[in-house]
Amino acid sequence: MRVAKHLIDTVIPLEIWDCPGNVTVDTLGASLVDFSTIVFVIDIRDLYQHPVSKLVEFIVAACQINPDINFEVFVHKAERLQEDDKIENFRQIHERVMDRLIDESPEFEQFPLNFHLTSIYDHSLREAFSRMLHKLIDSLPYLEELLNVFCSNTASPKAFLFDTSSKIHVATDTSPVDKATHNLCCDYLSMLNSFGPLYRSNSNDPRTSRFSPTPAPTPPPTATTSTPTSGITPAGTPPLTSSSSPVPPSKPHFYPSAATSLSPSRPGTTLTYHLVTPHLALLALLPTTVYDMRRGLVEWNVVWFREGVREIWESGLRGGLES
């Protein structure tokens, strides 16, 4: 059992270490200072005794070495229990961990520990990773604000900014995330990922793309080179598929979009997809009336949204390069 390392580049570059269950702080091979987040996976059907003590051990160690570290607990394989049992076991684990922590020291009472029920049979794992990721993205408030503005300008009840390859959403607007909506977006995204490569743009001429009036010169996304082609198959928990993004980096001005109507009834909802950067896509629920009657307005908002995201992204890149 060895630590497997995966590189994932979403909005921010990630290095994911997939560690075996018997790893300890000492055998990890690196100082906890170097980690920004520890994801601890517990099997919901497991005996909790051992994993919980392991978790507590890590937490205690982390608090001494790196108090800023985020701890996320994934209670995994949730699909194996019935709904009620699931919640009950989840709660039990939650309480056990907290009890153990308090036993360790009352100071740990307020240790920010996040629990997620996850399963690879639905999108809960992606959701959990998204939330984990949100804490690492410094630019999250700005992305979120961009989404908020987009939402209010287009009457969208919900919008996500997804990483297209991993299908993790890096930001969403302030409204609560409805599981159903999230699942829908994930499914739509994977569908597009599957079929996207079948299509290509006829025009290599950037002028012809509808996205012409960009006031800011868009620098070629050279920094992205690492991501799309490097097939990172995360072993272990995160089932991230690495399909290449539908847009080759050489054509930065082509931004495919798609939309699908979710309900046939009259005041229905439409799910739209707009690629905003080579790896990020905006998925938004829009009232069908808005989408049908005010397409231009929506597009216009998308353009501005895209501009905003690109700027954030590029500044992030620059910062990354500088550092």
Place this chain on the structure above:
Amino acid sequence: MQSTVPRRASTLNSAVPLSLVGYTAELYSDSRKYGYQGPVRNVRLHRATTNGGGTIAKSDDGLRCVVAGRESLRILRLSDPEDVMNNDYKASIGRGGHRIEASRNIWDGSGLKIDSAITDVAWCHGSKQLQIVQCFNNKILTSARNGDLIMWDLNKAGNAKYERKTKFHIRSIHKLSCSTIVPYYCVTGSADGDMRVWDLRDMSKSIIKIHHPTSVRSLVFSPCLSHPLQAVVGLDNGSIYRWDLQMGQRGQLDRLPVAHAGPILALDWCNTPGSSNVGDNIGADRSWIVSGGLDHTVKVWDLTTSGTSVHIAHQPTYTLHPSFPVRRVLWRPEFPSEIALVSNEDFGGGSGSELLASPRLQFATPAFINASSSVTKDKEPKGNGADAVEIWDVRRGWIAKWTVEASSSEGGVTDAIFRDSHALWVQHASGTFAQVDLRRSVRPIDAIPRVALAWNVGVDGDTDGTLAFVSDRRTRWEVPYDDMSPDKRHILLERKLKPKCLGDKPRMPVLQTMGTYVRGGLRNTESGGLFEHLARKYLIESDGRNRAAVCKVNTEASIQGGSVHAAQVWLLLGSLLTDVIPEYIRPSPHSEKNHQIVVHLTHSNSAPAAIPTIGTRSGSHASGSASKPASHRAASSDSVSKMIQQTRPTPTSPLSHRDGSPTTKPPPNSRNLTPTSSTSSSPRHIPTSLPPAPALPPSAIMTPATPRRPSVLISTAAQGQGHARRPSVYNRASAAHSESPSTPSISVSDRSLRHVGEGALDDSDSSDGSENCVVVSADAQDSHSENERDVPPDIRRPIMLKSRSLSMGRTGPAHPSPLSRLAGQRWTEDEDDGGKEHEDNEASPSPGSTDTDGEGHSGRDSECSTRPQKVRVKAASVTKTRLRKNSTAKRLKSRTRSATVAVLAASLPSPAQSASESSHLVKQASHSSIRTVTAGSVREQEQSTGLIHHDEDASRADAESDDYQAWRGMTESRRRAVMEEEAQLREAAWHALREAVEEFAEAGDVQMCAMLALIAAKELGISQRRGLQFLEAYIELLTRLRLHTCAAYLRKCGDFEDVSNTTKLETIIYTACGRCRKPILLSRARTVTGAHAFCTTCKSAVVKCSICHLPVRTLLFQCSVCTHGGHQECYRRYHMGRPMVDIPTSLSARGRSLIRERDDDGEEGEEVTCSESRGERTLAGHPCAAGCGHYCWATVGGHLGAEEAS
């Protein structure tokens, strides 16, 4: 095979102890009638906020509120009709005169941009308890999406009310709450997971920051005086925290991990109805926290504050399950156990506050806005657009107590707040603000049926239909509605009852009944076999037989199948369907001779039956009575006829009506011609006699219907007494008997007949008869009154006397003996009834010659007749029997008595004889009660009747005349009595049968129910609709059992149009000419037969028989391979005439596919089962008749013969 498992779960409702229900019932009333009583308070103000709705905060004064939309902030003033108008910016007046007045949009001119869009609003509170330097009730706080906290001051001059803003949250602030107790404290919860506490006196920086692992979705400041500085926080991950704000991050008081499975969108903290609780001890302040989440649940948590240890229970006290995700929960003032819930459904997981339109859309494109708003309006009629605000009672977790329908009229509600206990302020997503009068709310529970039924259709031939049902009782003041008017609350105290309050136990269903019905597989069990057997054997009426005959067949079928119960029912029904009305009343007048003959037989048989009870006596009586009978005849016939007349009107049975057509009666003359006396009597006897012997006892005893049979038996006897006619018949018969008692020889019969004939001719009755006839005809339709027994003895005597005289006149010396027998028997019956008339009878002149026979019979039948009831029945049956007799007599006439006798005898033993033989005759026979007696006997009768049609008329005539005489002889009262008795009996039997039907229906015996409904729906009181249900259920069952022929039979013959129509659906067969491939169109009228066989294009017949070379228009046999074919009949003859030829194996190898046998009508066609013949089997077949060398018909060699035979 069937088992019903009724379960009953009953739980006492804790809230209202059952013992108190009645006691407190008068206290309850409809809570919608409490509170405000004036005109409707509904009023709406459009565009109070920007599109997308907003949030509401209420001012301390209760009249104003602030409505915050995304980019709007207005102060609204709600005023009653009598209030003075303020000159506000906008106003709207509702129907009831209530007004909403709105200020300008304060947002405008504040210089704020859309990134400060408002997410929540709070109206700060003035100081209530605490003396505080600053009063904040003119301050309004709004939270912004970018994390700003903005304060507005209403007291500022001019339009700019904006005071200041401060920003410490990095991300959007989701929720804002101000303390009602400490007015300068405010808490905000943000997406960054922080909860910050602000001191409004100095907003430059937040006092405390408490961090949570995830976003804060909702929070609420404590309203409790005892611990004012607390707040409860609901997180995005479903956890609930309670904090002591003085302690900061360390002040965690409670943590409920995973309180909800989704984000907690709403929290409300209800302070202390507990303190006012009489029952609750310790000045304990009881608080309740209600939380609502995206997971479609609302939970109420108990927060008991006792001393220092205050904790939220880890299990919710109540859990409500609304049908929507909840975005707001509100405790209803004055109704401690009620909560208003606002749905989040319409916002697609969005935060509602930014729902519909962008500012650009709004300002730049009014047209679009109209479109979108029209969209929302379109939703309204559909009702799918928006969830109304619902008010729930915590004790009932699965259904709302009230639905505030008015709140859904404008689309989704983004926020709501109670104005008072009976008015709600709601903000719609469309921007409309409305005040809703809760008196207009409705009870959703009324729309919910209390009975539910589920049916499990078997899977793929598995016919188990399992049925489950639940039913609940609707009680008037059931739990959520046990509201008590405030005026009456003092009564509660007087009675030491506790008003409902939080903490009461949730409602449990009381007295719900649940049941399941599991029906075993019909196929597998024995009963399944029985079902199938019966399904195949049962007949229904419409194939040309009369109903009684059908009943017979069905009886046999059930006996064969071993279902005694069913057989009894059929027997009973058959007997009931047998018409009691004397046939003479009917048209056919002449068959007397037959009757006579029959009479002999009947005598012997009937006599025994009749005699039963009094067997011993009967002997003596018989001798004595013999004389009587003779006398009776004449007299009785008259009397009877009279009686009949009278009685007829009364009879209820429809059958009798049938027969009754009075006009048709035979002319008296005809009767005269035929020996009336003899014939009439004979028929009666016959029927009675036949039944009694074998079959009667069991059936009669078993079923309630049985009384009839006995009655029948008795009746025959009784008839003897009452009816003069029979006596006459008897006389003859008796004569015959006397001559050849053991085996009636033809000669004997002849003699007797002759006698009869003579007697008839002689009879003075004829004249009487004619008179009677007329009378009778009038009444004919009515059932015969067979209640002779009821007739007081006094009356009888005279009649008897008369009859004697008559008989004397008619038959003279020869007859007396039979009469005597009959008379004796009858008398015995009478005796049973209570008359001591035997003596009289004995005294009567009739010769005792017949006695011997009578005795013997009586001996046999005594068992049957022993019951007193029987006697009555007899009376009823008597009339019937008469009819029978008549009919039988008629038949017999043609033949010699002996012959008839023989027939009867033969028929008796073998019940199997088909009823079919007795086509028309059967009817008559059926009327007679005799049939009911025994299946065997019935058949016999039928047969005999069938044979002897011709004579019936004569016999009837005789009978009539006799009856008339007897009838005449009766006094008015007696007649009436007779009639009543008859009617009673019949009605009793029908009643029993009707009950039986109900029983069957209850037991799920659809088969029986359907059959009964088909045969005697009218009599059994089965409505058309119910009958249809029975039949359809039965057919459905048959179909599932794949008894398709049975089902088809029912569809065809049942006279339910709905059912028979189904067979007419999609039954058109389109054909084409095989030669030219053109469709054959039937342009000509359907009356032209054979058009289908003629191709108009080819101008020739479609198929020519290859044997007879004539066109084939009927059943066709055609080989699909060589296409040769012809008349099915031709082929049948041809193929049957020749042996099968062995088919060479080479041929047979591919012959499977090639050689197909086709059978068009199944007669010839045995399917080629051999087609899979393996090597060892040989194929044999018929070569094509056309000589083409093809084997058109092949089967396995060995089995051929057998198959063909079948």
